[in-house]
Amino acid sequence: MKVINGNIASPLGFSADGLHAGFKKKKMDFGWIVSEVPASVAGVYTTNKVVAAPLLVTKEAVEKSQKMRAVVVNSGCANSCTGQQGLEDAYTMQQWTADKLGVEPETVAVASTGVIGELMPMDTLKKGLSKLVVNGNADDFSKAILTTDTDIKTVAVTEMFGRDEVTMAGVAKGSGMIHPNMATMLAFITCDAVISSEALQLALSKTVEKTFNQITVDGDTSTNDMVLVLSNGCTLNKEIVPDTADFEKFTAMLNFVMQDLAKKIARDGEGATKLIEVNVVNAPNEEDARMMAKSVVGSSLVKTAIFGEDPNWGRILAAVGYAGVDVPVEHIDIKLGDLPVMLDSTPVSFDEEEMADVMQADQVTITVDLHAGEALGQAWGCDLSYDYVKINALYRT
Incomplete structure (x- = not known):
């Protein structure tokens, strides 16, 4: 192609x-x-x-x-x-x-x-x-x-x-x-x-x-x-x-x-400053993986954290947990860009300067590894900014 x-x-x-x-x-x-x-x-x-x-x-x-x-x-x-x-x-x-x-x-x-x-x-x-x-x-x-x-x-x-x-x-x-x-x-x-x-x-x-x-x-x-x-x-x-x-x-x-x-479309969301890509990997099946990815990228708390350039992995994990998917969560890895913030469902330390480079980029990629299969699910969205509120508060005026 x-x-x-x-x-x-x-x-x-x-x-x-x-x-x-x-x-x-x-x-x-x-x-x-x-x-x-x-x-x-x-x-x-x-x-x-x-x-x-x-x-x-x-x-x-x-x-x-x-x-x-x-x-x-x-x-x-x-x-x-x-x-x-x-x-x-x-x-x-x-x-x-x-x-x-x-x-x-x-x-x-x-x-x-x-x-x-x-x-x-x-x-x-x-x-x-x-x-x-x-x-x-x-x-x-x-x-x-x-x-x-x-x-x-x-x-x-x-x-x-x-x-x-x-x-x-x-x-x-x-x-x-x-x-x-x-x-x-x-x-x-x-x-x-x-x-x-x-x-x-x-x-x-x-x-x-x-x-x-x-x-x-x-x-x-x-x-x-x-x-x-x-x-x-x-x-x-x-x-x-x-x-x-x-x-x-x-x-x-x-x-x-x-x-x-x-x-x-996701990158051009109203008021957006960053594209968010979520990859859920090694899931039991594609449908579960897609649902988890959508849950993460749709979380207002995740979106505002990305806007604020805050590597708040707890919000990501919470969105995985309420996705309505019955999959094991005991051995999850989470990465922001290439930097691990959680391995085997346990927090890990990371270099703050390296993380700042990840969070300041135009695209922030979140990877959630379930270690529970071979399926992949992806979703895309954008951060939630002050300008989103301004645009929609004044849409007709």
Whole structure:
């Protein structure tokens, strides 16, 4: 697999565009991804019981058509908790996009992010849609989907399948209201491989548990979280089917793209100063390992200790203990970076200056060794800073 300098339109047959329509005061806030041919599609959606109107419309479209021609996204208005009018507006957003592209409405996905509880400004939507173009500026799409993010989040890779080069690209937004549970923000992945929607869904479902479901910023699961994967077959490779070496290779590509985006989201958490990576190793099974890793990275006490550059391993051990996993804890090792702070469930001394270097880094890695198996679980998050409170206390103002 090769990482390339690309964007969401790098795979064959895809284009994208983004612009400022007026959902927000100044920044780009509206865009689309377009496939020149019907693309296989797979999706995962928020597990919040309160589901925003765009997700309802998109999920229905994916289930009905099993193909997708476009994804249209606005930022600044979530169109969530907006009742029947919000649902009608989401359908209108879908229909207007379909009309402009000359495609069936059920082949158009819609997504929205921003403030909850405000109706979609339809005049703004219509104006923005009139300006979007096919084969526009794909980098602008990456900017148009952002809310409180400080930077765009993109990745692109290629892989050989026989003599055919397949390209896969991803873009995401996510900074606050990020917590692992099914899907954790808005993420869109494009690919030019020949693969069915059913196989694509299988690959996505296998991969999301190890990637997007393993990040947390603040413990909040949004009403608008969604991940969509589109693959349009423009490479004309031999069809990728489950239970084959090619399917495993494709899944590895997807895992790389999703993990890269997940880590970028965690690093860009609202007010974040550090990325936290937790590795639980030598666990009895992967599920237990992932649950423990999520417990540690999601602990507010761990997150604040990392912000304060305090090697408070007791908070880490406590989070391991309340993860709800029945595993032996009598022989645990804990490391911060490469420095042990606990061996065989017993505290050990460490050099304070060396530890200061570990804690002051942009990424702090926590390793928990259970000595109880061979499984690995990883999770990613960020520290919890004063700025997180400022950003969310003043979100609407």
